Amino acid sequence: MTVKESYHHGNLRQALIDAGVALARAGGPEAIGLREASRRAGVSHNAAYGHFADRSSLVAAVADRCMQELGLLMRRRTQGIAESDPAAGAGARLNALGRAYVDFARDEPGWFRTAFGAPPAHTAHDRLEAAALPEGHPFRQLNDALDDLVTSGVLPSSRRPGAEYAAWSAVHGFAGLLLDGPLHDMPPSQADQALTVVLDVVSRGL
Amino acid sequence: MTVKESYHHGNLRQALIDAGVALARAGGPEAIGLREASRRAGVSHNAAYGHFADRSSLVAAVADRCMQELGLLMRRRTQGIAESDPAAGAGARLNALGRAYVDFARDEPGWFRTAFGAPPAHTAHDRLEAAALPEGHPFRQLNDALDDLVTSGVLPSSRRPGAEYAAWSAVHGFAGLLLDGPLHDMPPSQADQALTVVLDVVSRGL
DNA sequence: GCGGACATGTTGACACTGGCTAGATTGCTT
DNA sequence: AAGCAATCTAGCCAGTGTCAACATGTCCGC
Numbered sequence: 001m002t003v004k005e006s007y008h009h010g011n012l013r014q015a016l017i018d019a020g021v022a023l024a025r026a027g028g029p030e031a032i033g034l035r036e037a038s039r040r041a042g043v044s045h046n047a048a049y050g051h052f053a054d055r056s057s058l059v060a061a062v063a064d065r066c067m068q069e070l071g072l073l074m075r076r077r078t079q080g081i082a083e084s085d086p087a088a089g090a091g092a093r094l095n096a097l098g099r100a101y102v103d104f105a106r107d108e109p110g111w112f113r114t115a116f117g118a119p120p121a122h123t124a125h126d127r128l129e130a131a132a133l134p135e136g137h138p139f140r141q142l143n144d145a146l147d148d149l150v151t152s153g154v155l156p157s158s159r160r161p162g163a164e165y166a167a168w169s170a171v172h173g174f175a176g177l178l179l180d181g182p183l184h185d186m187p188p189s190q191a192d193q194a195l196t197v198v199l200d201v202v203s204r205g206l
Numbered sequence: 207m208t209v210k211e212s213y214h215h216g217n218l219r220q221a222l223i224d225a226g227v228a229l230a231r232a233g234g235p236e237a238i239g240l241r242e243a244s245r246r247a248g249v250s251h252n253a254a255y256g257h258f259a260d261r262s263s264l265v266a267a268v269a270d271r272c273m274q275e276l277g278l279l280m281r282r283r284t285q286g287i288a289e290s291d292p293a294a295g296a297g298a299r300l301n302a303l304g305r306a307y308v309d310f311a312r313d314e315p316g317w318f319r320t321a322f323g324a325p326p327a328h329t330a331h332d333r334l335e336a337a338a339l340p341e342g343h344p345f346r347q348l349n350d351a352l353d354d355l356v357t358s359g360v361l362p363s364s365r366r367p368g369a370e371y372a373a374w375s376a377v378h379g380f381a382g383l384l385l386d387g388p389l390h391d392m393p394p395s396q397a398d399q400a401l402t403v404v405l406d407v408v409s410r411g412l
Numbered sequence: 413g414c415g416g417a418c419a420t421g422t423t424g425a426c427a428c429t430g431g432c433t434a435g436a437t438t439g440c441t442t
Numbered sequence: 443a444a445g446c447a448a449t450c451t452a453g454c455c456a457g458t459g460t461c462a463a464c465a466t467g468t469c470c471g472c
Contacts, residue, residue, distance in 0.1 A: 012448080030236075035430055046433090047449050055431065116387050139388060162403030165380065165389075169404050172387070173379025174371065181322050181378070182345060183371075197368030198375050205411025218420080241457060252460090253421050261458070 013051040015041040020062035024114040031110070032059050059114070066115035069108070071136040074100040078141070090148040091203065097145055098171045098199050101138070105175035106191075112179065116172075130164070142168055155206055163206050170202045219257040221247040226268035230320040237316070238265050265320070272321035275314070277342040280306040284347070296354040297409065303351055304377045304405050307344070311381035312397075318385065322378075336370075348374055361412055369412050376408045 019040035023031045035045040052058045077100040083089035105112040130143040149155035177183040225246035229237045244251045258264045283306040289295035311318040336349040355361040383389040
């Protein structure tokens with residue numbers, strides 16, 4: 001009874017975000033429109049303004065959901081990994097995170113672009129403290145993986161500071177070049193090879 | 207006399223691109239509009255369609271110029287470097303290229319976003335053959351620097367294949383995270399430190 | 413030199429879309 | 443019955459893309 005299809009339909013905000021997520025999936029952040037989202041929510045184009053100050057607020061909310069989606073994929077790809085050797089496990093997990101990141105960008109380019117297309121809403125306005133990020137946030141998973149590398153003795157702790165930026169930059173950059181950049185139409189098999197090199201360089205360099 | 211302020215002003219196409227470049231500088235690719243560019247070129251909004259099929263064609267032309275601009279900065283930053291030791295020189299040059307790349311993104315975010323915001327016009331549609339790129343193209347400069355690393359004996363040639371993707375991804379990703387991503391408001395001094403780590407990881411890992 | 417192609421740009425209008433605002437209206441709650 | 447929040451109807455403004463008719467400059471053949 002809570003969610004009625006009545007005049008006040010009770011959770012328009014969520015419905016708008018859902019519609020926005022679908023739009024973003026198909027066409028990236030530019031495809032998110034208040035009018036179109038309202039249309040899909042079965043509501044007049046103006047009702048949206050009761051829940052979002054303007055278009056960019058909706059986009060920000062959708063971007064958050066896209067970031068969560070990325071975090072979910074990364075979680076799914078790493079939770080099965082548990083080698084006998086803890087060091088090998090930590091390394092494999094970092095690797096899997098990187099591949100998940102790039103796969104997400106390739107499989108859901110619209111979401112990926114949306115997640116990183118606009119200054120994020122609630123994350124990272126002062127500093128990007130890993131501990132302050134919501135559970136499951138991609139950046140937090142990365143930091144955890146790097147910490148595991150340190151505790152398992154693979155990564156000397158003197159090298160730990162800043163390592164998150166190096167690892168993140170590498171996969172983020174590769175994804176970006178693949179999606180919107182000059183690597184746009186690199187065939188998948190070749191892209192896999194190139195990604196392997198990228199990940200190798202990072203693990204060797206950390 | 208060639209370029210008159212007359213009725214046919216002779217190089218409207220260039221004028222439109224120039225206006226587009228200015229718009230992109232201030233507001234990124236979304237800020238490039240046919241109407242506004244025409245207005246700035248002192249021309250009716252309809253004349254533009256004689257030179258560009260649609261908005262995205264103009265954006266593509268502007269993006270090319272932005273890419274050239276990046277190439278120019280990279281050139282400027284490396285041409286002074288000539289250490290006594292050729293190996294040290296090659297390393298320093300690669301490093302300078304990376305810093306130039308990120309500095310460009312920070313100093314000219316609109317141009318940077320434009321350069322990489324849309325599938326490029328003339329470059330890289332089949333494969334991105336380094337040799338086929340125009341003189342001074344950023345990717346070509348990167349490849350040359352890596353080749354120098356090989357000839358000067360720093361980089362074993364077995365590691366050369368794919369190295370360009372690793373190096374490019376790292377700086378491109380860092381720039382992206384800094385501009386549009388979660389590192390959006392990292393203070394410059396901290397960003398410099400982080401970039402140093404990124405570049406170190408790459409040189410060590412190559 | 414003259415006269416007509418032809419390219420280039422102009423004026424003005426139109427359909428469509430999207431963002432945003434104002435003022436009424438509906439229906440739940442108290 | 444009153445108040446309030448959510449939604450609606452209507453409208454303004456700006457941008458893209460398109461069309462048609464017209465003006466102006468250049469160039470080529472005669």
